Amino acid sequence: AHYDYWDDKVRPSVLLESGADLLMYGMGEHQITELSERLANGENIHNIHDIRGTCYLTEPVNTPIGCAECPSFEQVSQNKEAYARATKIQYDHQDEIYGKTVIQRHGKLMLVQNPPAYSLTQEELDKIYSLPYTRNYHPSYEKFGGVPGIEEVKFSITHNRGCFGYCNFCSIALHQGRRITCRSEKSVLEEAERLTHMPDFKGYIHDVGGPTANFRNPSCEKQLKSGLCKGKKCLAPTPCKALKVDHSEYLDMLRKIRKIKGVKRVFIRSGIRYDYLMEDKNDEFIRELIKYHVSGQLKVAPEHCSAVVLDKMGKPHIEAYKAFQKRFYEITKGIGKEQYLVPYLMSSHPGSTLREAVDLALFLRDNKIRPEQVQDFYPTPGTISTCMFYTGLDPYTMEKVYVPKTAEEKAMQRALLQYFRPQNREIVRKALIKAGRRDLIGVLIPADTNSVRKGDSDWQKNQRKQNQKPKKKANRNRQK
């Protein structure tokens, strides 16, 4: 069962609502090949209940033994604590080594989720990437003028899968897993070579990345035998002592791609985990990243500056970003380049009160960051952050979490991230008053927000005119 934001309610398993016989989750390659072989051999779909990475519904008497049982659909849809407990149980069993079968009663039926499929081996991954993809959109899109941004996708290379970053608002851990698997260098180089023979290749490889560009190895040795730690993150709030940091293979691969005939530039546009990067004692990777692989702007995702919010996001504290920012600009300056960091930021994540949003506005001002785009938190099905949004509880501690939910507060938190925009002044002023920070009127926004200024939008001008119109009540007061 999962929380659906659009309906603002808990919905039962997709299996129940769709009437499907079997549901595959994860990346699906193992499941789909095994299922099709078994169906081709005449097995009945209703008897195929043992494929990892699949879910099915059954009579409760047929439930396998030794499962982890979540509170039922009926319980989680009526009781938020039960929903939070169910979320934790599901997350704790997403590991391909120790994950158990998870079950959840739905009325008279039992939903059974088999443990996740095993990750593909490097050979299997290489085989998939050697298939003759067209690297283009379906011809049916031609009549709509094609697909914007196809160039970037067409000339980008995926070298890895999985992410041990494990941010609470992200669903990658649920479908790709936290364990890193990667293609061989040979397979990646062959793909790069193939790109150079495409008729419209202009010499630019737009990305050599994946869910996190600079992960090519598992985060530690122990996970290969015992799986990734339950309820503990490899990088947040601080890097685990067992973390193995190594960029050497990725670096070598990038060097070789740069040398391929016909390749002018190789960019990295997938997210870089800068906290992982800063743990590398060898600075060759950061130097070459900045020198060769940034196309003017490097996008990174600190997401917030408040430790309270970052803890709820499962992200490292802002000091890690500050250290990276300092190093980035030192190296950039040293090589005489003009290029910038573009930080991704998120407003209204669970844990963020108006006070934290004001702190973020001040952080942006102090660091001379003026984000062009900001992302407002919306709950993706199944994530830990979504559980916090719906229940107001952290499923790992069962502590209460503040959740900004009203349209007004979400708009205020969002506007605070772009406090410098004239059209946001009025709402920022209201937010500052509400947050008890009148002292910042005149600091983040001009003290007098009513006079029309250069750069004001039409909306802002109208707002000012309206503010300047004497209100009836005020007149009555004066007459008295």
Ligand code: SF4
């Ligand atoms: S020991 Fe540390 S690095 Fe390894 S899985 Fe656990 S948290 Fe991650």
